[in-house]
Amino acid sequence: MSHQRQVGVPRWIYAPAAVGVALVLLPLAAMVSRVAWGDFLDLVTSESALTALSLSLRTSAVSTVLCVLLGVPMAVVLARTRFPGQGVVRSLVLLPLVLPPVVGGIALLYTFGRRGLLGSELDALGIQVAFSTTAVVLAQTFVSLPFLVVSLEGALRSAGQRYEVVAASLGAAPTTVFRRVTLPLVLPGLVSGAVLAFARALGEFGATITFAGNLQGTTQTLPLYIYNLRVTDPDAAVAMSLVLVVVAVVVIGLARPERSTR
Amino acid sequence: MLELRAGVDERGVDVDLDVGAGETVALLGPNGAGKSTVLAVAAGLLRPDRGQVTLDGRVLTDDAGWVAPHHRHVALLAQDPLLFPHLTVLDNVAFGPRSAGASRSAARDAAGHWLREVGVVDLADRRPSQLSGGQAQRVAVARALAAEPQLLLLDEPMAALDVAVTPALRQTLRRVLADRTVVLVTHDVLDALLLADRVVVLEGGVVVESGPSAEVLARPRSAFAARIAGLNMLAGTWRDGAVQAADLVVHGLTTDPVPEEGDDVVAVFRPSAVSVFREAPGGSPRNSLPVTVTDLEPHGDQVRVRAGDLAAEVTLLAAAELDLTPGVRVTFSVKANEVAVYRT
Numbered sequence: 255m256s257h258q259r260q261v262g263v264p265r266w267i268y269a270p271a272a273v274g275v276a277l278v279l280l281p282l283a284a285m286v287s288r289v290a291w292g293d294f295l296d297l298v299t300s301e302s303a304l305t306a307l308s309l310s311l312r313t314s315a316v317s318t319v320l321c322v323l324l325g326v327p328m329a330v331v332l333a334r335t336r337f338p339g340q341g342v343v344r345s346l347v348l349l350p351l352v353l354p355p356v357v358g359g360i361a362l363l364y365t366f367g368r369r370g371l372l373g374s375e376l377d378a379l380g381i382q383v384a385f386s387t388t389a390v391v392l393a394q395t396f397v398s399l400p401f402l403v404v405s406l407e408g409a410l411r412s413a414g415q416r417y418e419v420v421a422a423s424l425g426a427a428p429t430t431v432f433r434r435v436t437l438p439l440v441l442p443g444l445v446s447g448a449v450l451a452f453a454r455a456l457g458e459f460g461a462t463i464t465f466a467g468n469l470q471g472t473t474q475t476l477p478l479y480i481y482n483l484r485v486t487d488p489d490a491a492v493a494m495s496l497v498l499v500v501v502a503v504v505v506i507g508l509a510r511p512e513r514s515t516r
Numbered sequence: 517m518l519e520l521r522a523g524v525d526e527r528g529v530d531v532d533l534d535v536g537a538g539e540t541v542a543l544l545g546p547n548g549a550g551k552s553t554v555l556a557v558a559a560g561l562l563r564p565d566r567g568q569v570t571l572d573g574r575v576l577t578d579d580a581g582w583v584a585p586h587h588r589h590v591a592l593l594a595q596d597p598l599l600f601p602h603l604t605v606l607d608n609v610a611f612g613p614r615s616a617g618a619s620r621s622a623a624r625d626a627a628g629h630w631l632r633e634v635g636v637v638d639l640a641d642r643r644p645s646q647l648s649g650g651q652a653q654r655v656a657v658a659r660a661l662a663a664e665p666q667l668l669l670l671d672e673p674m675a676a677l678d679v680a681v682t683p684a685l686r687q688t689l690r691r692v693l694a695d696r697t698v699v700l701v702t703h704d705v706l707d708a709l710l711l712a713d714r715v716v717v718l719e720g721g722v723v724v725e726s727g728p729s730a731e732v733l734a735r736p737r738s739a740f741a742a743r744i745a746g747l748n749m750l751a752g753t754w755r756d757g758a759v760q761a762a763d764l765v766v767h768g769l770t771t772d773p774v775p776e777e778g779d780d781v782v783a784v785f786r787p788s789a790v791s792v793f794r795e796a797p798g799g800s801p802r803n804s805l806p807v808t809v810t811d812l813e814p815h816g817d818q819v820r821v822r823a824g825d826l827a828a829e830v831t832l833l834a835a836a837e838l839d840l841t842p843g844v845r846v847t848f849s850v851k852a853n854e855v856a857v858y859r860t
Contacts, residue, residue: 423663424611427615
């Protein structure tokens with residue numbers, strides 16, 4: 255890859271940029287410096303740690319699948335159709351991006367909780383959502399869905415409709431066009447959106463603790479586990495945090511958009 | 517056979533276009549004349565405010581009905597080949613037959629046939645990114661034909677290609693388009709002559725001229741057709757045995773039907789028939805047109821001298837001797853027997 259600098263950047267700009275990088279990296283370095291390497295393996299493989307990690311991975315995987323199943327149609331409708339009030343719908347759908355997760359948790363509680371909007375109906379069917387693993391998945395889906403929708407809608411818009419027009423003129427029905435042209439063309443955007451959604455689900459804390467609680471084995475995901483340990487066993491908290499950092503770094507590596515575009 | 521009548525108010529288009537079964541019609545016109553709108557209406561990508569589109573007796577668009585693009589059997593081929601980047605060449609061409617319900621092997625057989633037909637069957641296993649522009653456009657032609665369309669819409673299919681590959685592709689198109697119903701948008705006079713049976717000129721959203729290609733290009737009635745045919749044209753009124761065009765008077769040879777006093781007529785002459793003088797020459801058989809040079813461009817071993825809509829061709833030596841530069845006032849002189857005058 256050849257690098258060509260067209261126009262130089264002002265020298266002073268390196269200073270605030272470096273401060274910004276330090277702000278992100280310094281806390282990570284500080285944390286790594288406190289890791290008790292001698293006990294590290296024991297700490298991260300303790301039974302409760304593995305339970306939390308496994309719960310986190312399983313719920314995040316299910317939320318990611320839900321995000322794909324619901325988010326792909328949402329992105330397609332937002333990017334490819336026009337209807338009155340579309341701008342408002344788009345803004346509202348993206349609300350969880352900016353909403354404090356704890357507020358999302360409260361909203362979910364008043365929707366699916368026993369005395370919530372749908373709670374009594376669900377109760378009558380014998381379904382209890384709040385404070386269950388289902389609630390964890392719902393909370394994670396709630397906060398991660400916009401990541402997938404935003405990423406995929408962008409990919410759909412930049413791909414444009416020209417290939418879809420050609421496909422239709424060759425006789426392909428809308429479902430065929432979607433399956434054989436639209437989806438393959440935006441696959442990179444879909445993958446990076448799904449990876450981002452997975453990462454967001456893995457890190458989810460506020461909505462989960464509010465809506466799903468903090469029950470070991472059922473709703474205590476890794477971030478909640480770390481939050482508990484932080485007082486009782488700081489060494490274990492640091493060790494598990496490092497595990498999350500490593501997972502996050504791997505995810506960012508996977509999701510980084512391709513540098514070259516065809 | 518295509519019958520298209522469409523009014524699209526937003527784009528100021530009101531077009532009436534018929535294309536016979538097996539006929540290729542070249543749609544000419546300046547940018548913004550409505551050519552793309554006509555294609556979009558025929559393909560079902562744009563719903564006109566009023567009008568009707570029928571193809572082989574089947575109503576595709578009217579006030580009540582609307583046939584979706586994928587049910588029209590109208591294939592679109594644009595300037596950009598737009599091959600699906602994730603499919604091989606063979607699967608690109610097989611896309612139409614597959615969408616029509618053919619089995620995978622039948623679709624691939626059909627794709628192979630059409631790839632052979634356009635001369636690129638050896639590229640079947642390649643990805644679109646591994647093709648040159650000319651190869652990609654050939655594949656796109658095969659893909660459009662494999663869909664077995666009743667109407668083929670070509671939107672400047674060779675505009676984006678290297679000039680070195682266009683003649684061969686034009687020959688291929690000439691062969692595969694014969695006996696098909698085709699609307700071809702082009703800016704190229706060769707496309708119109710070699711590929712089209714008939715030329716339709718659009719200007720300002722309406723059809724201003726229509727006729728057999730050779731005839732329209734030899735005897736244009738619209739300014740655009742004259743320009744594309746490389747001819748000078750002055751439009752005016754027939755008065756006292758001459759064409760009165762604004763402040764110019766042009767004498768020429770009339771052809772049947774002979775114009776009558778007050779008729780709208782055009783005077784048409786070739787740039788090579790025009791001589792350029794710094795001072796107005798004497799002698800009556802010549803038309804003298806005082807003009808201001810707007811542009812000079814090389815044209816073979818000649819120099820094309822443009823003055824607004826008119827052009828003259830002089831030798832390099834003459835251009836130098838006359839000291840021609842934009843802004844210079846000169847006289848364009850053309851013999852009356854070099855000027856064709858006819859009614860519009």
